[in-house]
Amino acid sequence: MAVIDVVNLSKAFGPKVVLSNVNLQVEEGESLVVLGGSGTGKTVLLRNIMGLLTPDSGHVAVEGKIIAQLSRKELFEVRQSIGMCFQMAALFDSMTVFENVAFGLRRHHKMTEAEVRARVEECLSMVGMKETEKLKPAELSGGMKRRVGFARAIALKPKILLFDEPTTGLDPVMTDVIGRIILDLKHELGITSITITHDLKSAFEIGDRIALLFRGECIACEAPAAFKVNPHPVIQQFLRGDADGPFLQDPPPPKRKSMSNSKEAHA
Ligand SMILES: Nc1ncnc2c1ncn2[C@@H]1O[C@H](COP(=O)(O)OP(=O)(O)OP(=O)(O)O)[C@@H](O)[C@H]1O
Ligand SMILES: [Mg+2]
Numbered sequence: 175m176a177v178i179d180v181v182n183l184s185k186a187f188g189p190k191v192v193l194s195n196v197n198l199q200v201e202e203g204e205s206l207v208v209l210g211g212s213g214t215g216k217t218v219l220l221r222n223i224m225g226l227l228t229p230d231s232g233h234v235a236v237e238g239k240i241i242a243q244l245s246r247k248e249l250f251e252v253r254q255s256i257g258m259c260f261q262m263a264a265l266f267d268s269m270t271v272f273e274n275v276a277f278g279l280r281r282h283h284k285m286t287e288a289e290v291r292a293r294v295e296e297c298l299s300m301v302g303m304k305e306t307e308k309l310k311p312a313e314l315s316g317g318m319k320r321r322v323g324f325a326r327a328i329a330l331k332p333k334i335l336l337f338d339e340p341t342t343g344l345d346p347v348m349t350d351v352i353g354r355i356i357l358d359l360k361h362e363l364g365i366t367s368i369t370i371t372h373d374l375k376s377a378f379e380i381g382d383r384i385a386l387l388f389r390g391e392c393i394a395c396e397a398p399a400a401f402k403v404n405p406h407p408v409i410q411q412f413l414r415g416d417a418d419g420p421f422l423q424d425p426p427p428p429k430r431k432s433m434s435n436s437k438e439a440h441a
Contacts, residue, residue: 175238177202177334177366178223182232185218192218194390195232203364205356206395207371207381209412211421214387216370217261220336223368224258225249236334254282257332259340261370263323265311271298272307275326282330297325300355302348317343324352328359335359335367341376349373356380374413378402386412388421 176199185193192215200206210216221227223234225241234241236252244252265274275294279285285293298304301321311319324340337356341349353376359365360380371377377384378398385395388408394401401409411419 176200176235177204177237178368179235179238180219180223180232181235183219183222183229183234184231185215185222185227185229191390193222193387196387196390196392198385198392198395200366200368202366203360204366204382205360205380206368207377207384208368208387209371209374209377209384210387211412215390216387217338219387220258220338220368220370223336224253224256254330255332256334256336257327257330259324259327259335259337261338261342263311263316263319265319265322265326267311269310270307271303271309271311271314271322274311274322275329278326278330293329294325297329298322300328301325301351317345317348320344321348321352324355328355331359331363331365333365335365337367337369337371339370339372341371341373349376352376353379 178198178200180196180198183193183196184191196219198206208216208219218227222229223236223241225244228242236256239248239252241249241252266277269277272294275297276290279290279293294307295304298307301324303318303321303325306314306318311322314322320340320343324337327335327337341352344352356367356369357380360367369380381398383395384398384401386393386409393406394404394409396404402413407419408421411421
């Protein structure tokens with residue numbers, strides 16, 4: 175049985191169809207990466223898995239439980255096994271960095287204060303944020319907030335982790351650090367994860383399989399090696415990062431003259 179089972183999931187907002195019959199299965203201990211252009215429904219997909227949105231049709235099951243059919247109490251219990259790293263960090267502004275990371279530990283676990291402190295410090299050290307534990311989120315840069323959000327998501331060592339662009343806005347070295355932590359969690363704790371990213375390098379490093387959402391549909395979900403050579407024109411355009419091709423709904427502006435030409439024009 176898949177740990178996360180997305181079955182014929184469709185979701186629209188008014189006339190705007192965002193997800194259309196999406197099917198995705200994530201097995202225990204597997205790391206799935208989801209790619210897709212901006213606005214293709216990646217965050218909406220995660221919000222359906224968390225039960226923060228309800229499908230129009232189809233369903234999401236986590237460990238065999240259909241999320242939309244759960245009572246509030248049952249949903250709370252399922253969410254306890256999921257760590258979510260939100261796209262916008264979603265830290266509590268009135269709490270310090272330390273308190274933000276400690277929040278879930280204090281709420282869900284019967285840990286002593288010393289154990290909480292040790293785990294918070296361990297998680298903050300992993301993402302290079304230990305020195306900032308007394309600061310408030312307003313005193314942090316965007317990338318620093320993201321790292322704190324990541325530390326908070328992994329603090330509980332949940333069975334399932336959902337990462338919504340955990341590395342966007344981070345420098346390449348910190349991006350690699352986060353990728354390695356995700357891999358370590360998978361290998362050491364057998365954590366099942368879905369990571370949304372725009373960073374192809376980390377996608378290929380951390381994904382056991384890679385999915386691509388395009389115009390509401392999942393057009394591929396396969397091992398990185400197969401994904402790389404998938405001849406689908408949208409996949410190849412996405413991998414090239416090229417403006418020309420079927421990926422964009424509207425055609426791109428014509429290519430500008432090269433710099434050397436424009437210099438000649440001024441001469
Ligand atoms: N609660 C909502 N109400 C109305 N429309 C929404 C809501 N949530 C998302 N949408 C719309 O659904 C579409 C997909 O949004 P989503 O946030 O999932 O995109 P995304 O793939 O995560 O993009 P990005 O890479 O920019 O984060 C967008 O057009 C967005 O405006
Ligand atoms: Mg998003």
